[in-house]
Amino acid sequence: MAQTVPRSASSSDGNPLRAGLSTNRIKDPCNVIFFGASGDLMKRMLMPAMYNLRLGDVLPVKYGIVGFSRTEWDDDGFRKEMKASIDEFSRSGEAKDPLWSDFAKHVSYVSGDFDDPKCYVLERNDSELGTEHNRLFYLSTPPGLFTKIVDMLDEAGLGPRDNQGGWTRIIVEKPFGTDLASARALQSEITKVFEERHVYRIDHYLGKEPVQDIMALRFANVIFEPIWNRRYIESVQITAAETVGVEHRGGYYETSGALRDMIQNHVINLFALVAMEPPVSADADSIRDEKMKVLRALRPIDPDQLVHYAARGQYAAGTINAQAVPGYREEPDVNPKSNVETFAAVKLYVDSWRWAGVPFYLRSGKRLAGKLSEIAIRFKDIPHRLFGESSDDIEHNTLVMKIQPEEGVSLRFSAKVPGPKMHIRSVSMDFNYGTGFGVVSAPAYERLIGDAMRGDATLFTRWDAVEAAWEAVTPILERWLMLKDTSFPNYAAGSQGPVSADALFDDEDDGWRRI
């Protein structure tokens, strides 16, 4: 019998049986502690994400999940609630035994006030579940409690300074502050306990697969980067439109608004990915350095010229999907005379060689005509009209990166209409993720919690970028707070948004893409 040649038993992981396996399992044992565990986010997103990480066998063998909130549950009560949430909201459907029972053994609950030191104890998990003092804290409470919780963690010796045996990280949900001053104050409090490398500011938009594909499209192809500049690009539009209203979040939204809730974080993050220079490597800080540089290069907006750079709106009653829906001021927990914007649009310029003179139009709103998130790159007009009259029909080339509801990329370009005449028409070349790769992307929270457990901060926002984003929007915020918009409500639910947003375009040939 022939003998096989002995082969190398080495692999990058040290376990020779791991070579070639695409497993994504987290190696470090770890406790994940959720503050605000009775909240809606926990039920709809966070616990289903944890369970799906377990189903995908991504969680380490030794792990603990601790829920902490004021609601009076014991461990079993919490597990029961969480199972119901998973059954209702998880993409994998109902949680079944024996996997659920295995998982439930790792889940526990602390009922109490966030300022009660007795609640800040994790020794039991470390000893019983073998989580080796590795801790990931997740702040999904109202932002007003962030500072208190961070202080209490420090007092209880659960901060990174006192944790010599393992690592400590903290995920902070948005909003990170309500304006520049409050963000700085929050950062100052957090950094008394946590260093920047311990802090993971979550923006779930960055966990979406098509958002990550922006980097691949730009830097894994040779054809786009040479034209990704002022010589070829006329303007960029970034849209995050929703059909839903404020739903049960009226109270929160009254203190927030579209500019704070969407533009300052999600939309500006998308902008940074589109506008940044190529990073020197794919590591977290190289990418975040480049994002930071482009945010720093944003041209400050002159508050006196605000009407040319920013527009706001508030929805009135209207119709969406043939259903009558109320106006913002009629929503629960909303002031009937509210001046909070449910739509915000901003025009930004980047003062750099690459982007000088190219406007970036950013908009986000609720109760618009459709649910749509996309980035549209509009290229310049052709320099010479070769085909006489038929050239008049030539549209600008447009590259659209579609984030939701459809995920993909489309390129619009000109083609000849078949026939004896040289008639030109725009056609579209589409790439659809579902069709191209045949996979369903994991929800963003699964990706992001897994990354935080691994210590990969690439898809989290660094403080300097948060600060720069607040610097960009604060002049607008301040002016809007100072001057009420007497036209509110100024767009009907189900419409394209307020007409005032059209005034942002200098070029009459340009305008908002239809939602």
Next chain:
Amino acid sequence: MEANLTASAAPAFDTEAIRLKWREARGGKPSTATMNFVVYVENERYRDWVFERAWRIADKHPSRMIMLDAIKGHHGTKVTAHEPQHENAPQIFWEGVELGVDGIRAPLRVQFVEALLVKDIPNVLWWAADRLFASETFAGLLKIVEHVILDSSGTDTEPNALREFSSFFTGKQPVALGDLAWMRLDPWRDVIAQFFDDPSMRDELSAIRRIAISSGSDSEMLYLGGWLASRLGWTVRDTSTFVDGRGSVISFERKRAGDIRRVQSVRLETATSAYAAHVEGETVALEVTGRFARAKRHVPLQAIDNTSLVERAILGERTDEIFMEALATVGDLLK
């Protein structure tokens, strides 16, 4: 929408006529193709099973589908055009043709296929036949495709199919290979690897003395044994024994049990511990007994459906060196 235009019994095919019929079936609407998907069957038993899965893939990844049906007595053409049923898919047609090629010589079969291919897109062959490479059609198609997918498991001639496969492909081939039987084992390889992820357990790998695997068909067991041996530097002594670098003998026991293409259990034994994984309902139960005993835990049984496997084979890495090494060891086991 599907348009079934003809079912003639012509001995050969007019490929231009097929193209015209596609156009007719689409009603002049546009068509698209992300790949040419050529499927070959010659066993009545698998035909519908294979075709049904192939159609599903083509619907998800709009394809130019060319189905070669070499079953005795199957002649004629069936030309179809489809609008994707997949949610969110653009409403652009994709096209397929079933060619009954019984009695048609291999070079002609290949010629027909070549004439129907959309240029400049990937060409994928799903070879679903017991006779693997002793076929002129296969040899001919191999020259025009970049991906070959087959399933060495659950055939009438198992494990001969795998023997033939390993002897054919151990040399350098210009095509990407995917054996669904191997791909099906990814979750099992992961489960076995898990036992030794902890660096303190690595020494146990060199102390393994017995492997016992049960499965409904041979390919899976052979692949798992070949994989372990190739990763751990063992050589093949005979069909049921390996030898490690220090001359220690490892026995390799295989038992047919359960459904075809499904692994039931894997057990690795060292002098002091046993590492066992077995199917328990919809999960795999993992247990370590002996010196390094660990509490039983369950992981989801990641059974991957065949359509997804074919899809992965098409979209996956072109060269899987781990697979090629395992295949070479399987070849040695079967010599």
